[in-house]
Amino acid sequence: MQLEVRHEKSVMVVTVINARIDAQVAEEFKNQMFQFISEGNLNILLNISQVSFVDSSGLGVIVASLKQLNGQGQFAICNMNDAVVRMFKLTRMNKIFKLFDSEEEGLNYFANLSTD
Amino acid sequence: MQKKADIENSYSKSDFQQSILYHVRYSTGNDWDNVSVDDLYKAAALSIREYLIDGMLSTSKRYNDQNDIKTLYYFSMEFLMGRSLGNNLMNLGIFDLAREALEDMGVDLEEIRDREKDAALGNGGLGRLAACFLDSLATLGMPGYGYGINYQFGLFKQEIDNGFQKEKPDQWYNENSPWLISKPEDACIIPVYGKIDHFEDMDGNYNPMWMDWKILIGIPYDFPVIGFGGKTVNFLRLFSAKSSDEFDMSIFNDGDYFKAVEQKIASETISKVLYPSDSIAQGKELRLIQEYFLVACSIRDITRKYLSQNDSFDNFHKKVAIQLNDTHPSLSVAELMRTFIDEYDLEWEKAWRITEKTLGYTNHTLLPEALEKWPVPLMEHVLPRHLQIIYEINNRFINYAKNILPNHPDAIRNMSIIEESNPKQVRMANLSIIGSHSVNGVAEIHSGLVKERLFPDFHQLWPEKFNNKTNGVTQRRWVLKSNPLLSKLLHEVIGDGWITDMSQLSKLEKYMSDSGFLANILQTKKENKERLAKVIFESTRMRVDSDTLFDVQVKRIHEYKRQLLNVMQIIHQYLTIIEDKKDLVVPKTYIFAGKAAPGYKMAKLIIKLINSVANVVNKDPLVKDQMKVVMIPDYKVSLAETIIPAADLSEQISTAGMEASGTGNMKLSMNGALTIGTLDGANIEILEEVGAENIYIFGHTVQELQKMKQDQSYNPREFYDNHFHIKRVMDIMGSNALCSDISGLFQPIYNKILREGDYYFHLADFQPYIDAQEQVSLDYHQPEKWAEKVVVNIARMGKFSSDRTIQEYAHDIWGIKPCL
Numbered sequence: 001m002q003l004e005v006r007h008e009k010s011v012m013v014v015t016v017i018n019a020r021i022d023a024q025v026a027e028e029f030k031n032q033m034f035q036f037i038s039e040g041n042l043n044i045l046l047n048i049s050q051v052s053f054v055d056s057s058g059l060g061v062i063v064a065s066l067k068q069l070n071g072q073g074q075f076a077i078c079n080m081n082d083a084v085v086r087m088f089k090l091t092r093m094n095k096i097f098k099l100f101d102s103e104e105e106g107l108n109y110f111a112n113l114s115t116d
Numbered sequence: 117m118q119k120k121a122d123i124e125n126s127y128s129k130s131d132f133q134q135s136i137l138y139h140v141r142y143s144t145g146n147d148w149d150n151v152s153v154d155d156l157y158k159a160a161a162l163s164i165r166e167y168l169i170d171g172m173l174s175t176s177k178r179y180n181d182q183n184d185i186k187t188l189y190y191f192s193m194e195f196l197m198g199r200s201l202g203n204n205l206m207n208l209g210i211f212d213l214a215r216e217a218l219e220d221m222g223v224d225l226e227e228i229r230d231r232e233k234d235a236a237l238g239n240g241g242l243g244r245l246a247a248c249f250l251d252s253l254a255t256l257g258m259p260g261y262g263y264g265i266n267y268q269f270g271l272f273k274q275e276i277d278n279g280f281q282k283e284k285p286d287q288w289y290n291e292n293s294p295w296l297i298s299k300p301e302d303a304c305i306i307p308v309y310g311k312i313d314h315f316e317d318m319d320g321n322y323n324p325m326w327m328d329w330k331i332l333i334g335i336p337y338d339f340p341v342i343g344f345g346g347k348t349v350n351f352l353r354l355f356s357a358k359s360s361d362e363f364d365m366s367i368f369n370d371g372d373y374f375k376a377v378e379q380k381i382a383s384e385t386i387s388k389v390l391y392p393s394d395s396i397a398q399g400k401e402l403r404l405i406q407e408y409f410l411v412a413c414s415i416r417d418i419t420r421k422y423l424s425q426n427d428s429f430d431n432f433h434k435k436v437a438i439q440l441n442d443t444h445p446s447l448s449v450a451e452l453m454r455t456f457i458d459e460y461d462l463e464w465e466k467a468w469r470i471t472e473k474t475l476g477y478t479n480h481t482l483l484p485e486a487l488e489k490w491p492v493p494l495m496e497h498v499l500p501r502h503l504q505i506i507y508e509i510n511n512r513f514i515n516y517a518k519n520i521l522p523n524h525p526d527a528i529r530n531m532s533i534i535e536e537s538n539p540k541q542v543r544m545a546n547l548s549i550i551g552s553h554s555v556n557g558v559a560e561i562h563s564g565l566v567k568e569r570l571f572p573d574f575h576q577l578w579p580e581k582f583n584n585k586t587n588g589v590t591q592r593r594w595v596l597k598s599n600p601l602l603s604k605l606l607h608e609v610i611g612d613g614w615i616t617d618m619s620q621l622s623k624l625e626k627y628m629s630d631s632g633f634l635a636n637i638l639q640t641k642k643e644n645k646e647r648l649a650k651v652i653f654e655s656t657r658m659r660v661d662s663d664t665l666f667d668v669q670v671k672r673i674h675e676y677k678r679q680l681l682n683v684m685q686i687i688h689q690y691l692t693i694i695e696d697k698k699d700l701v702v703p704k705t706y707i708f709a710g711k712a713a714p715g716y717k718m719a720k721l722i723i724k725l726i727n728s729v730a731n732v733v734n735k736d737p738l739v740k741d742q743m744k745v746v747m748i749p750d751y752k753v754s755l756a757e758t759i760i761p762a763a764d765l766s767e768q769i770s771t772a773g774m775e776a777s778g779t780g781n782m783k784l785s786m787n788g789a790l791t792i793g794t795l796d797g798a799n800i801e802i803l804e805e806v807g808a809e810n811i812y813i814f815g816h817t818v819q820e821l822q823k824m825k826q827d828q829s830y831n832p833r834e835f836y837d838n839h840f841h842i843k844r845v846m847d848i849m850g851s852n853a854l855c856s857d858i859s860g861l862f863q864p865i866y867n868k869i870l871r872e873g874d875y876y877f878h879l880a881d882f883q884p885y886i887d888a889q890e891q892v893s894l895d896y897h898q899p900e901k902w903a904e905k906v907v908v909n910i911a912r913m914g915k916f917s918s919d920r921t922i923q924e925y926a927h928d929i930w931g932i933k934p935c936l
Contacts, residue, residue, distance in 0.1 A: 055331075056307070056310065056327060056328050056329050056330075057328075059327065060327055060328060063313065063315075063325065063327065086459070089458060089459045089460075089461075090307060090326065090458065090459060091325050091326050091327060092323055092324065092325045092326065092458050093325055095317035095318065095323045096315055096316070096317055096318060096323055096325070097318075098318070
């Protein structure tokens with residue numbers, strides 16, 4: 001599982017390099033995400049612009065990551081393609097995550113949070 | 117491309133021949149010198165397919181060009197299409213051209229038509245009704261499509277071994293059928309299984325999430341359905357469950373490739389086999405998944421198509437009508453709601469309004485115990501999100517119903533979607549009624565019983581939802597195609613208008629006293645009987661005489677249809693000859709055909725009984741060929757097309773109140789068979805049309821049987837003790853006279869009638885049946901009088917065209933119109 005990580009102020013931007021988040025990579029993806037959170041990264045913007053498909057185990061990791069934050073931070077997602085959006089709607093996950101069309105919009109959201 | 121787009125004018129023999137030669141060479145890979153009959157069938161079908169595809173494209177364009185067109189989608193787990201080559205040639209209007217073209221090439225069209233395997237994607241009446249409806253929709257130029265499952269194995273092939281039914285798998289062409297057009301680009305990805313994660317959304321509201329599902333992939337295959345005249349070609353869309361490695365990779369842009377591959381075997385099983393009866397399917401996880409697979413693929417396909425032309429779902433119910441053929445597709449209620457709410461964020465109330473206005477439900481079941489239910493734990497395992505939605509629908513419904521009927525707790529309990537049993541059950545009929553704007557039965561008597569007996573509480577709540585749509589059959593297949601001799605005679609006498617307007621058959625009435633016409637009618641029947649006699653000989657090696665009365669009972673073998681009553685009457689006739697030394701008024705050939713569900717022991721025993729009686733009767737020299745009994749194996753649509761035109765007498769003898777409609781009764785009557793039947797299903801409406809003097813009605817009415825049940829006054833033993841004829845027949849069945857090789861074989865039948873209450877009232881109706889049969893013989897003995905009755909039956913069958921049925925559905929329920 002290839003993830004690219006950078007920090008924008010208090011936000012950790014995690015960009016998924018893989019084209020798929022599925023059963024083959026789900027465990028590793030989960031471990032890495034949990035590691036980031038345990039290291040104190042509580043505001044995470046997941047950029048999945050390069051992901052063309054997420055299966056149910058991949059979706060499960062994203063939900064588990066949100067749970068892992070335990071309400072202490074924010075988890076947002078940006079740059080989802082239509083197929084991934086459909087999977088989010090199918091599961092109703094679109095109702096529990098902030099979803100943004102671009103990384104910039106996502107970062108603005110976090111910036112506004114800190115100023116509120 | 118306009119190669120063959122003008123399908124009304126462009127046929128020529130040489131075009132057709134060129135196309136055949138092309139496909140023999142390039143589709144089957146053979147030289148003309150080495151071509152087999154199977155190759156010729158395939159080449160002919162592929163040649164016709166080109167016309168069908170052109171017709172489909174032009175029809176689709178015609179529909180699309182009309183902005184506000186509403187489309188009907190007919191959801192059915194069964195479509196009993198039968199063979200298509202002859203039907204397609206007939207409806208294209210090039211049957212004679214094709215026959216002559218092939219003749220010039222030294223090929224017999226009949227021989228290659230006979231090679232086509234039936235598409236037996238159904239059990240019986242329900243599936244054949246769906247096929248007839250598609251024919252009528254296309255002929256009427258209405259935008260209406262069938263949605264079903266592309267079973268690899270249709271209904272089993274029946275063989276008779278030592279009198280017993282043996283089942284063999286029947287693999288039709290499936291995806292290799294020349295009629296099917298694969299549409300992988302329209303593949304549907306369907307989730308199943310999983311669990312609900314109870315979460316809150318960002319506003320703190322409850323947000324259930326459907327997680328950990330597995331993937332099913334449905335590939336559509338379109339089966340063109342051409343209307344008479346060829347102007348309209350609709351299609352039946354059949355979904356195959358496929359794993360991922362066999363088609364275009366682009367599907368996996370939104371698919372779960374690796375899981376799909378892992379699930380290859382499991383997922384392809386979904387469309388592997390048609391369940392041979394509702395009772396066998398009950399409670400089976402695979403069947404539930406099949407029903408869901410059909411519904412989910414279809415709704416995904418329909419919503420995708422709708423959204424390609426519309427921005428919101430506001431007008432969905434104005435553009436889309438979905439009819440549920442029995443309860444099998446009733447998960448549509450939950451799947452439509454899930455789609456609207458979860459995937460497109462519609463508010464519950466709005467989603468519900470659209471769902472209800474979109475769906476209509478046809479009930480085919482009269483027996484409360486036969487209504488489909490699914491255990492809640494199984495539903496939760498397979499479809500956890502749908503179960504949640506069903507619970508929510510039920511909660512809202514119960515609150516509503518309690519307001520309307522505040523002091524009727526029993527009614528509320530009866531109407532609840534959830535049956536409070538252990539385990540709890542989801543009642544699919546209740547789900548369908550609550551989620552549909554229309555609930556219809558399929559014959560007048562049936563629709564009445566649906567309201568009064570089956571769902572009285574729903575009827576009290578929503579009387580306006582309930583209506584009747586008496587079944588019908590397509591005269592194109594059941595007269596024009598299956599009975600060319602009668603069709604030719606009709607053509608000579610009244611023209612061809614009846615092919616698309618069956619009420620025109622009434623023009624025959626003025627020929628009722630025309631002795632020349634009556635003689636021709638009888639001659640036509642005789643030739644059809646000779647054709648059937650050949651088929652009987654080929655399949656059973658038994659010779660039957662076409663001068664005898666052909667007494668026909670062809671349908672699924674079931675106790676309520678009472679093949680047993682027929683057999684008892686045959687035994688009675690046999691004993692009349694050999695013990696009472698009385699000759700029959702007319703010699704008779706009793707013809708049976710039909711399959712029993714593999715797990716239905718009593719029905720299978722009845723098949724053995726028929727064959728055992730045949731064995732005794734046919735070999736007894738004392739009978740002197742006055743009667744013969746034959747069971748033709750492997751009843752299917754193509755066999756029905758040979759048997760029905762040859763029948764003199766149509767046996768429609770179900771226990772009153774148990775046959776919803778029947779359609780065999782209509783097919784036989786319009787082919788000039790007189791009906792001997794009970795006051796059940798559409799028999800009653802046939803009686804109304806032809807008059808009491810042209811049909812042989814006997815037996816107890818629904819009300820009389822109901823009263824006997826309520827009073828517990830029916831005692832079959834009394835009939836046995838007090839009627840010599842009955843005792844004699846029962847004693848033979850209880851003895852080993854009919855089964856010398858297996859002692860006591862038919863004892864269960866004897867016990868069921870005399871010791872277990874005779875649930876289907878055989879003995880109550882036995883003497884009236886014998887009397888009716890005697891009247892049949894007396895009338896048949898006077899050929900001209902009989903022929904008059906035959907003509908009345910043919911002339912007055914206009915009501916029973918599926919064109920009339922479809923026009924009623926279109927006007928009253930679907931709101932669709934012809935688009936010509």
